[in-house]
Amino acid sequence: MGIDSEQAAVDDEAFLADFAALSAIGATESGGVERQAATDADRATKVWLGDWLRQRGFEVRVDAIGNLFGLLEWTPGAPYILMGSHLDSQPCAGRFDGAYGVLAAAHAAVRLRDRIAGSPEPPPFNVAVVNWFNEEGSRFQPSMMGSGVFTGKLDLAEALSTPDSDGVSVQQALEEIGFAGTGQMPEIAGYAEIHVEQGRELEAEGVTIGLVESNWAAHKYRVVVRGEQAHTGSTAMEERRDALLGAARLVVAARELIDHAPPRRLHTSVGQLTVTPNSPVVVAREVKLHLDLRSPDQEVLEEADRRLRAEFARIEREAQVEIEVAKAHFWEIEPYQPAGVSMAEAIAGELGLSRRRMLTLAGHDSTNMKDIVPTVMLFVPSAQGIAHNEFEYTSDADLLAGVTMLTEVASRMCRGDLKN
Structure with a gap:
């Protein structure tokens, strides 16, 4: 050597x-x-x-x-x-x-x-x-x-x-x-x-x-889902404004965005959920989460964004919640x-x-x-x-x-x- x-x-x-x-x-x-x-x-x-x-x-x-x-x-x-x-x-x-x-x-x-x-x-x-x-x-x-x-x-x-x-x-x-x-x-x-x-x-x-x-490219959002705190036992199901239900539907909706995108051209995720008050017998009044969309194609990303906005509106109606969205971190x-x-x-x-x-x-x-x-x-x-x-x-x-x-x-x- x-x-x-x-x-x-x-x-x-x-x-x-x-x-x-x-x-x-x-x-x-x-x-x-x-x-x-x-x-x-x-x-x-x-x-x-x-x-x-x-x-x-x-x-x-x-x-x-x-x-x-x-x-x-x-x-x-x-x-x-x-x-x-x-x-x-x-x-x-x-x-x-x-x-x-x-x-x-x-x-x-x-x-x-x-x-x-x-x-x-x-x-x-x-x-x-x-x-x-x-x-x-x-x-x-x-x-x-x-x-x-x-x-x-x-x-x-x-x-x-x-x-x-x-x-x-x-x-x-x-x-x-x-x-x-x-x-x-x-x-x-x-x-x-x-x-x-x-x-x-x-x-x-x-x-x-x-x-x-x-x-x-990546579009990252801070999302807050707001409902109304209530008793999990006594509150009628149709009267609940369950923020956690709204958040759960959002998690599923984000995952299903890839069904409308070309194969391997879109990644989505939801993470770091913070549930308030996070009690076993209380309907959640608020859930904070982070939502992430990524793609190598700007058009694919923009289409996913448009579909996501429509999902927000749908979830607000069906789960009787309010969804607040703010940009967290974007790069193109x-x-x-x-x-x-x-x-x-x-x-x-x-x-x-x-x-x-x-x-x-x-x-x-x-x-x-x-x-x-x-x-x-x-x-x-x-x-x-x-x-x-x-x-x-x-x-x-x-x-x-x-x-x-x-x-x-x-x-x-x-x-x-x-x-x-």
Whole structure:
């Protein structure tokens, strides 16, 4: 084994050891993690990452929305190529979602620094790593909050005042965990992110690297169904204005929207139902829920929206309830820069990694970032497509191939191969 191969083996072993250490924070009994935004477990991951970065010479900054940045500068005053993802999780979630991308970015940055140390002239762009705040949107809505504020799509004051289900605001939660920062990220010239696919396509085709060309559009709504509180025993059925009945019919109606759409062109879901008063002997007076429509076809999405509005009216009549709808989070179909996709495709070929172009069905922080700087989004396979689940899994070989791929992408971006 040559020197390069020996170093590669050392680097790979170090990555896997660090990933195991990171996965132990907030670990669940079934092998997943529970690290919702601005909880103690989330704080612990931020502390772990900050210490890891400082020990390797990064300057660490935290901004007002809790995004954590690690900066490596070799060209004073030059913009940065930013890489990263998120460390927060869904409840009882997998250990790969988001966390892999943050650690891959950190290791790629260190490998790039070591490579540059032996070069006569540093590249024109510096490199930085980010852990975005509240990408998942489970405790605080909307999702992708940290990158939303960073890109100006979400107002900082509005984000900080957002409450969780217990009425604790983002500002309060960040202060409680000690990550209400004042730092700022310097100018950036590009962004790269790697993530587990959260789908079956790569595994099914035996492909290692997914090259994301575009995203599905998403329409997310906050919905409140209002009825009238009553006694479950004594109130006549025809007199009931059962908010839970209305919500249940809405759940079914949302699912049945796909019957009117082309195959595999529409996803719908309803989640996080909050029932009031949630007593076993009381007809519910109110149900709050989140409703989600997604499609790779804008016309399909708009038609689903129109049908949904008609369903709202029908349910209000039949269940004798009132339905209030507010937008929670929208994003449209917008491609990633074609030059970045082509560059990444060429790199995968040079590295001997199988690859394919694809879309992302899920939202990622890169969905925001691609609108302000040239952005590359990469996937590695997810076993059986399992995601937001403790049994999420990606093989060591695929994880390591992804870090190698990301390192080379960052190298090309730092030398200016992908510009506006």
